[in-house]
Amino acid sequence: MADLTSDFIGIKSPNPFWLASAPPTDKEYNVRRAFEAGWGGVVWKTLGEEGPPVVNVNGPRYGAIHGADRRLLGLNNIELITDRPLEVNLEEMTRVKRDYPDHALIASVMVPCEEDAWKKILPMIAETGCDGFELNFGCPHGMAERGMGSAVGQVPDYIEMVARWCKEATDLPVIVKLTPNITNILYPAEAALRGGADAVSLINTINSITSVNLDVMSPEPMIDGKGTHGGYCGPAVKPIAMNMVAEIARNPETANLPISGIGGITTWRDAAEFMALGAGNVQVCTAAMTYGFKIVQEMISGLSQWMDEKGYTSTSDFVGMATPNVTDWQYLNLNHITKAEINQDDCIKCGRCYAACEDTSHQAIEMSEDRVFTVKDDECVACNLCVNVCPVEGCITMRTLEPGEMDERTGQPVAAEYGNWTVHPNNPSVQAAE
Amino acid sequence: MTNSPLSEGVVAGRLSGAELTENFADLHPALDTHEALVAADRCYFCHDAPCMEACPTDIDIPLFIRQIATGTPEAAARTILSQNILGGMCARVCPTETLCEEVCVREVAEGKPVKIGELQRYATDTLMASGEHPFERAPATGKKVAVVGAGPAGLSCAHRLATYGHDVTVFDGRAKPGGLNEFGIASYKSVDNFAAREVDWLLKIGGITVETGKRLGDGLSLASLQADYDAVFLGLGLGGVNALGVEGEDKSGVDDAVDFISDLRQASDLAGVEIGRDVVVIGGGMTAVDAAVQAKLLGALNVSLVYRRGRDRMNASVFEQDLAASKGVRIITNASPVAIHGNGSVREIEFEYTDDDLNATGQTVRLAADQVFKAIGQTLVGDGLPDLDGGKIAVDGTGRTSVLGIWAGGDCATGGDDLTVTAVAEGRDAAEDMHQSLA
Numbered sequence: 001m002a003d004l005t006s007d008f009i010g011i012k013s014p015n016p017f018w019l020a021s022a023p024p025t026d027k028e029y030n031v032r033r034a035f036e037a038g039w040g041g042v043v044w045k046t047l048g049e050e051g052p053p054v055v056n057v058n059g060p061r062y063g064a065i066h067g068a069d070r071r072l073l074g075l076n077n078i079e080l081i082t083d084r085p086l087e088v089n090l091e092e093m094t095r096v097k098r099d100y101p102d103h104a105l106i107a108s109v110m111v112p113c114e115e116d117a118w119k120k121i122l123p124m125i126a127e128t129g130c131d132g133f134e135l136n137f138g139c140p141h142g143m144a145e146r147g148m149g150s151a152v153g154q155v156p157d158y159i160e161m162v163a164r165w166c167k168e169a170t171d172l173p174v175i176v177k178l179t180p181n182i183t184n185i186l187y188p189a190e191a192a193l194r195g196g197a198d199a200v201s202l203i204n205t206i207n208s209i210t211s212v213n214l215d216v217m218s219p220e221p222m223i224d225g226k227g228t229h230g231g232y233c234g235p236a237v238k239p240i241a242m243n244m245v246a247e248i249a250r251n252p253e254t255a256n257l258p259i260s261g262i263g264g265i266t267t268w269r270d271a272a273e274f275m276a277l278g279a280g281n282v283q284v285c286t287a288a289m290t291y292g293f294k295i296v297q298e299m300i301s302g303l304s305q306w307m308d309e310k311g312y313t314s315t316s317d318f319v320g321m322a323t324p325n326v327t328d329w330q331y332l333n334l335n336h337i338t339k340a341e342i343n344q345d346d347c348i349k350c351g352r353c354y355a356a357c358e359d360t361s362h363q364a365i366e367m368s369e370d371r372v373f374t375v376k377d378d379e380c381v382a383c384n385l386c387v388n389v390c391p392v393e394g395c396i397t398m399r400t401l402e403p404g405e406m407d408e409r410t411g412q413p414v415a416a417e418y419g420n421w422t423v424h425p426n427n428p429s430v431q432a433a434e
Numbered sequence: 435m436t437n438s439p440l441s442e443g444v445v446a447g448r449l450s451g452a453e454l455t456e457n458f459a460d461l462h463p464a465l466d467t468h469e470a471l472v473a474a475d476r477c478y479f480c481h482d483a484p485c486m487e488a489c490p491t492d493i494d495i496p497l498f499i500r501q502i503a504t505g506t507p508e509a510a511a512r513t514i515l516s517q518n519i520l521g522g523m524c525a526r527v528c529p530t531e532t533l534c535e536e537v538c539v540r541e542v543a544e545g546k547p548v549k550i551g552e553l554q555r556y557a558t559d560t561l562m563a564s565g566e567h568p569f570e571r572a573p574a575t576g577k578k579v580a581v582v583g584a585g586p587a588g589l590s591c592a593h594r595l596a597t598y599g600h601d602v603t604v605f606d607g608r609a610k611p612g613g614l615n616e617f618g619i620a621s622y623k624s625v626d627n628f629a630a631r632e633v634d635w636l637l638k639i640g641g642i643t644v645e646t647g648k649r650l651g652d653g654l655s656l657a658s659l660q661a662d663y664d665a666v667f668l669g670l671g672l673g674g675v676n677a678l679g680v681e682g683e684d685k686s687g688v689d690d691a692v693d694f695i696s697d698l699r700q701a702s703d704l705a706g707v708e709i710g711r712d713v714v715v716i717g718g719g720m721t722a723v724d725a726a727v728q729a730k731l732l733g734a735l736n737v738s739l740v741y742r743r744g745r746d747r748m749n750a751s752v753f754e755q756d757l758a759a760s761k762g763v764r765i766i767t768n769a770s771p772v773a774i775h776g777n778g779s780v781r782e783i784e785f786e787y788t789d790d791d792l793n794a795t796g797q798t799v800r801l802a803a804d805q806v807f808k809a810i811g812q813t814l815v816g817d818g819l820p821d822l823d824g825g826k827i828a829v830d831g832t833g834r835t836s837v838l839g840i841w842a843g844g845d846c847a848t849g850g851d852d853l854t855v856t857a858v859a860e861g862r863d864a865a866e867d868m869h870q871s872l873a
Binding site (some may be wrong): 354 | 540
């Protein structure tokens with residue numbers, strides 16, 4: 001069986017599955033149960049300054065988007081950092097780390113953007129025996145209004161400054177957690193690197209309103225008739241998160257900056273995808289909040305099986321393997337031509353491919369009197385919409401045309417050579433260069 | 435309780451009141467909101483959906499299911515009822531397994547169709563529970579239409595005509611409107627007096643007068659209706675029952691299944707309904723199954739349903755056959771009745787085994803029977819009706835008969851299967867044509 005042990009910026013854990021800083025990691029009771037269930041590490045729920053802790057709302061904290069059968073696809077929250085006293089958290093962290101020395105325990109931290117504040121708290125927390133710090137520059141609600149969380153994460157100069165303070169204050173690894181609520185993820189990532197951060201973790205949650213109560217006319221979750229934007233997470237944000245991970249991983253300046261991948265990871269496959277794009281490990285929250293800690297068992301067995309099947313002996317074998325294949329649109333091979341093909345044996349004749357193509361795409365699917373659906377190669381632009389709306393997985397596939405084969409849509413044979421937009425005759429800049 | 439399933443003869447009270455209540459409970463309990471949402475989520479919203487094609491009333495099924503899924507079952511009900519005003523009853527009695535659900539792509543793909551019938555019931559029940567009648571009557575036209583028969587065809591026709599502002603009088607020979615919905619369907623398919631409640635709800639459109647106790651040839655003549663009304667619709671149903679034509683048919687205990695079903699439906703106390711210990715039902719359609727299953731549910735010890743051809747030729751759907759089997763009804767096929775034995779009352783019924791072409795094999799069997807129900811088809815009765823074709827009133831695609839000004843639909847007319855939903859469609863379509871001709 002594949003070796004899942006993980007070494008992320010020197011932090012060792014039995015597997016690459018960490019619980020992200022969030023309600024599941026708010027106290028000793030949960031974290032012990034998480035470790036017993038099989039999680040490799042936890043990022044403890046964000047710690048704040050000494051003194052009276054923050055307070056949370058006393059109405060609903062979460063809102064959700066559901067798919068069929070109330071499958072939870074997206075979750076948002078308006079919860080703040082830990083609302084328990086710092087000393088209580090530190091005592092519990094100390095006990096947990098003592099009892100689980102082989103598991104990773106990371107302290108998430110958020111204090112005001114002042115040098116003293118950071119330099120004071122980090123050594124205090126380090127005494128728990130924790131393995132590293134994660135700087136919470138991501139929370140988009142509540143704390144941001146007080147100049148913390150994403151208010152810092154949205155200003156690259158602040159990120160760099162705070163990261164530098166923290167590196168000066170501790171010898172432990174420092175991870176900067178990035179907010180996705182920015183225009184370009186590379187700016188904060190590069191700032192973290194300049195500040196000396198050992199790694200970045202992303203994404204934190206996305207500003208969101210999940211629903212509106214149409215009776216009260218208020219956003220939800222609704223507190224006494226009003227709502228506020230919350231942080232969005234869960235399976236729905238995975239594509240956004242993966243793009244940001246990939247952007248950092250393929251950016252020459254940050255290519256060697258380790259990444260802890262976060263964002264809608266629900267299964268072993270999600271984890272493998274993040275890691276293939278360059279994440280050294282992954283953090284999970286919503287999936288655990290939806291199904292409980294036990295899901296890590298599927299993640300462990302699934303990743304192991306897949307690694308065995310592929311011949312990977314260590315997770316580092318495949319981390320970043322997909323990164324070189326993330327490119328810009330202009331470098332995609334325009335001579336690569338495919339056509340949709342419908343497997344008539346698998347087709348259940350629902351006609352969704354037809355409706356989608358006929359109404360909203362290229363009128364490239366024909367429907368016979370007896371509901372046989374076939375692709376018109378002379379109209380098919382290979383958009384893949386039919387594949388995506390078909391309820392039967394694998395029923396519609398895209399067949400790659402061989403070089404020399406006629407593309408009936410263009411009347412041109414398929415070119416054998418690679419040819420992208422940068423050399424395409426329709427590209428004005430190509431003509432200008434000539 | 436003095437009687438039990440073992441008691442000899444045709445007696446009442448074989449089971450306790452509690453057992454009877456349980457036995458005659460809703461065959462398909464109503465979906466609750468959660469169940470409805472789960473069921474609705476399975477619909478693929480097919481293009482040009484096969485289920486819709488299969489529905490005799492052309493209900494836009496994908497649309498109404500999507501309306502349920504998005505939390506607007508009342509809108510779903512309006513989608514249903516605009517095509518089928520008796521959508522509530524059809525949701526209960528339609529053989530969906532041979533109509534919409536048979537062609538559901540998920541039935542084809544997985545053997546598990548979307549629960550279209552139960553979802554239709556969820557939607558229509560929701561709307562009806564609100565007390566709302568979703569249609570408005572157009573300004574009165576002053577035109578008068580007579581509808582003979584207050585069954586599914588007649589009620590559907592009357593409602594559509596009333597919607598257009600015509601004044602409709604519905605005549606029915608029985609004491610209550612509803613036709614087979616009220617008198618001809620197994621009790622467990624229409625609990626809580628649903629058929630009557632549905633009629634009351636339908637009549638809220640206004641402009642419809644129901645006159646019961648009046649049938650053609652008995653206080654009503656076609657000629658006078660033609661004279662007094664601008665148009666006439668005949669939804670008479672099939673009032674006659676086919677005879678077996680065998681020796682001993684006149685013995686006591688040999689009854690028509692339709693009468694048994696009707697009496698059971700109208701009984702105020704199931705414990706007072708008499709049933710034999712050894713019951714034999716002859717026939718292979720829905721009526722035969724309804725009679726056989728209910729005989730068993732009343733506490734008959736042995737119930738046999740005997741059909742002269744093979745199981746694949748039975749008009750009762752596979753679901754109905756399985757239902758009968760699951761309740762303990764023994765289904766015997768390829769056997770034709772040849773004689774009924776007994777001294778005054780039936781004691782045994784004798785069958786001869788036949789092949790699929792009904793050729794006698796010479797082998798016979800006798801079944802103990804203290805009650806025999808005949809369910810081998812019904813016939814149109816009445817004199818002076820428009821031209822017939824194959825024993826039914828001949829109609830064209832719009833329900834027009836051979837007589838100008840007289841339309842017909844439902845079981846009494848040619849075209850379509852003898853199903854509630856088909857009758858509703860025919861009544862509705864005839865009303866549309868009548869409205870055109872009245873303009």
